[in-house]
Amino acid sequence: MKPYEWMVKPTPQTEWIDGRGILFWIAFFFIELGAAMFLVSSLFGNLFGELIGWLLCAVLGGGFHLVYLGHPLRFYRMILRPQTSWISRGLLFVSGFLVLGLVHIALSLWTASTLVLLIVTNVLAFLAIIYGGFAMSYIRGIPLWNSALLPVLYTVAGLWGGAELSAVVELQSGGPGGNAMLEDLIKILLAAFIVVFPTYLITARYGLSAGKTSVSEIVKGKWWPFFWVGVIVLGIALPMGVIIASFVVGISGIPLALLYLSVAFELIGDLMLRYLILKAGYYNPLVPMPGP
């Protein structure tokens, strides 16, 4: 983009993806993935999964977020405006989740946690999963983001990733119990994703002008391989193939390596998707020029 095209043509946001902004992308991915993994794992009583989820959220998610900040030491200030700011809310959710999650894990290791604590922790984990989508959809100037479907999409994607990771842990620990349910959950989330994602893109495409730019940037812009290879093939088609295959040959018929691979692909797909949505966050121009 040329400097003179600023807000004359649809103008991409840069703060949350370019330069150090790249850290923001990674931070959000891990916060949501970790929280979702904790949540799903806890549904199946997989403490190891909970721990991994917590660590992903706290170390990678929180860590990258901190490094991303201009003034990391003022981090604590960011919880001061939950009345109006989704970032404040989010950080309260995340920190609440991390504190309670840690207590829960600790109690579980030494003695036993309580159901109430777990429920509260999971409510916070869920809120930590959804807040990113809300924070973005609050942004009016970017039509691609300013969509009620974005939080839904992020929630579905987050939970799906979390579920996939939990499944890996399940497979690792070899516990047969809950596997079928987890698989069903994954299938449901995949199905939901397949419905929500195109709907999201289509509604954005037919919204304000910058929305159109965003969508075409996603599907045929510079980063098109991220979309077609990363999101569609790796992220959706391959996991779907594995699931369809599992209908035919049963989950146990699928080679373990392929299962792991499909989880990895799904995560890559999710990461690419988030990258694309951040990268294609175009503002509606202030002075749209119809000229050439």
Next chain:
Amino acid sequence: MAGSRQEQLREDTWIPTVCGRCYGACGIRVRRVNGVAVKIEGQPLSTQGSRGGTCAKGLSGLQVLYDPNRLNVPLKRTNPEKGLFVDPQWKEITWDEALDEIARKLKAVIEKDPKRLFYQVTTCRAPYLRGNTRPIMRTLGPPTAFVGGGGLHCGAGAHQIAGMVHGSWSIVPDFKYCNYAIYFGANKGGGSGHSSGTCIRLAAEARTQGTKFVAFDPMRNFASSKATEWIPIVPGTDGAVILAMCNVIVNDLGIYDEKYLKLKTNGPYLVGEDGRYVRDGETGEPLVWDSTAAKAKVYDDPSIGDFALEGEYEIEGKRCHPVFGLVREHIKKYTPEMASKVSDVPASTIRRIATEFAEAASIGSTITIDGHNLPLRPVSAVLFRGGEGHENSYHTCGAVALLNQIVGAADVPGGTVGWTPQSFGFPGTGKPAMHIGKGKDGMLTVDRFGPTFAWSGGGPWPPKMPEFRGDDPALHDIFATMFHSPFLASSDQEEMWQKIGLKGGIEMMISWGANTILSIANREIVAETLKRIPFIVVSELFSTELAEGFADILLPDTCYLEQADCFAGSGMGFSLPFAKDDWAYHITQAVVEPQYERRNFVDVLWELVDRVGKRDQLMEVMNDAYSLADEYKVKPGEKIDRLEMCDRVVKSLFGPEHDWEWFKKHGFITWPKRVEEAYWRCFTDCRAPIYFEHLIDIGEKTREITDKLGIDLDTAQYTPLISWTPCSVHHVKDPAYDLYCFSYRDILHTGSHTMEQPWLDELSHMNPYTYNIVMHSETAKEKGLKDGDLVELETVVGRKVEGRLKLLTGIHQKAVGIAACAGHWAKGMPIAKGKGVNFDILLELDLKHCDPVSFNMETAVRIKIRKIG
């Protein structure tokens, strides 16, 4: 600023002075904190400028002051080779070494022949340079003088016609009362032109009051984008359109201001078969036909009952006609259809605009201002570089003057005015005084106070006659109406010198600013002429292309924020408040003291004059030129410094209480302008031409000389009847060269030197057009070109430039525009380096590419375009 910080400040003060980033010379004030200039603002109380504002160029002056690339010490070339892109291998020398060498050479050249000294100044500091330059030139010889690239690109036609018609350097609408203004390639109020800041303010105000602006321009950018109506036009064809409008108004609508034509122009003068005035046998004065008495009388005979404007009369057996009748007949050939064919302006548009203009003129209406009842003609037609920058410059400017005068809209409320040439002076001293008077044949003359407020060498009227001497490298002796000489930088320079028998050429050059390698024409052409000059001294702020390639000695000047001078905004008068805005007189003063070894070049010139032993002579010239009051005159042998001179000048002008100290404190002085000054025409008995009788004699004489010398001059335009002649750009037959390329000024840049300020560079990148080549999106589509393509433009003779394409729709479909004077490569200007496109590479410069009357050069060029990346 936080209160606690305030205490740490040792100093926090505002210093009033003037801006020096273009020749507008807006009043400014500069804030200095702890010795550092930190902020520039406009001077709200002065009428010189926008009354408190400035443009971005003005603000960016702080980055001229603090540019680490500024010259700080005198430099001497050690590389004997000269040429474009040559590294001069500068060596630092002391001021004494520099001055010794320069003075030695200067003495030799002026003793031999001052005309072999080529003295050039930049336009951008014209108001400042002017007052100092003229006396020094007079003292030195005078030498051969030149005004940067400007003399050739701008004003050659416009200044002469404005001088003859308005007694002024240039013209402008009387924004305050004007309802309908037409621009033929001028940017008055759009960020360039004379009094740029003042015009921005006044034109903006006029827009909100409903003044209609019509802009004929190949591109819809500055003034044209603010115009009510933009009319795309083929470059160089304005004259045809203007004359067609005159034709519609006079012949179709039958509208004209009879009274004005009879009393204020040569319209009633009788012209014989030979085109010359029919003169009174006794007095030699031009005759008119008194239709009441049915006999011929001298034009100013008080007994005249009424002037005949038309008809055929016989005097002493010779048939004759009044000028107006001839003009009326002559312009019939400029039908809107004819003009439309060459200009691409629809004939219906020409008719409509002509009609609107004539009706808006409301001939006969009056207005009372300060108790005076005056004609009100709220219409104005103006032009400058765009319309006049062609091989038909003189006549195109004449056409504009004709259009204005037909409806009587010249120097009356609402009409076209000059920069007020009539001044009764400051109350109490009566200075500076400028007077419009009546000269030869009743035509107006300007008699002005010295070099400040001065018109130009000699004044506009009566014009000089050619007189061949063969000793002038500029050829001014042959071409009497030539404003600035192309032959100082043209490709046919040697040929011309040979033809006039000039032995040897220019021997020394002093260049005060001006970067002519970039700003005149193709750089190789200019380079050849510079290589012929054995010794070149350049005074500059930066090591420019001119300096690096050709200077033998490069002197570090102070910039305007480090200079002190009493000639700040006065110049040729075109920075002064015009129309009914009150008078203002500003000084320049140093906001910070000069850093390093930078020296004000005026002081350097004084020193040089001293070293060549002409100090007393200079003081004598200055006594006279500045019309110093007796008590302030410098006595022979008396040695005063320049600031002392400034003190005497201002005291002379404004009384002893307004001394230099007073001016340093206040920066400027204003006083009310009287109606008799602002709208002097209504109070002055003098006339302006609508018929250039003088061109007949000048043309014949010139022809005689050029024929003898074998100079192939086309004298067809030495015709008294204002005409339109096509230019070389219109004669290109090869269909490959299908586009007209032109240059325009960007509001962010002055000449070539503003690209060096990082602020302006940043802003230029934020503007879609400044650094790019612009053309119409449809034309681009036809040629398979896209926005952002790297393209090459090539002229018929194979001159090429390249740049990035920016498409738009607000441009004539056959036109390609390039902003400003860019494309630097000098090492001394790293910020400017490589930015924008140097349009001038495309331009030819020789006799054939100049208006044969004014010698304005052709500034449009035919090109073809191709994609190269």
Next chain:
Amino acid sequence: MPRWGMVINLQKCVGCYACVLACKQEHFLPPGIFWGRVVVGETGQRAAVTKAAYPVLCNHCEDAACVKVCPTGATVQREDGIVTVDYDKCAGCRYCVLACPYQQRTYYADSKKEYFPGQGLTPLEKIGKELYPLQEGSVLKCNFCIERIDSGLKKGLVPGVDREATPACVIACPAKARYFGDLNDANSEVTLLIKEKKASQFHPEFGTDPSVYYILR
């Protein structure tokens, strides 16, 4: 309580960028940082096509998105409507940068930039860092020249009337296209102009209720 506001008359504006630079000078803004800008392009079709120059700056929105999203409380709205950033409180999360639909905020990422790259800071840049310190890692934006308004008011001056108390970009404008004053005062120049010339807010659909109004050409 006043609500400070600005009116920009596009009919008068010539797109000279003086407002942009005056602001940079007033606040010693480093390379690449602009609190005001001029957006230039073409609008209209065919014969009616024209260059459009829109000077933009922070709108000091009544319902400011940036204030709402700021998690630290660094960005606040004063009672007089001015939206400010407290550099000492800002955590540099850039949510406000994203949230402003007018894109009037800039994250100050690099305080090492020089205007003459590689040639060191000029005396002007050096004194600027002293007189008007900015914080790397915080977010910057137009503050309606709060320093001028506050110190002006203290001296009994009227913002929008007295130059000293009026924003730098307003007094810099050579076309006098910019006006400043109290939107809550029915008799202020800005209020009267908005009424008379039917000035409108820029993109009211963003729902932020800007305090900057435009008179269209």
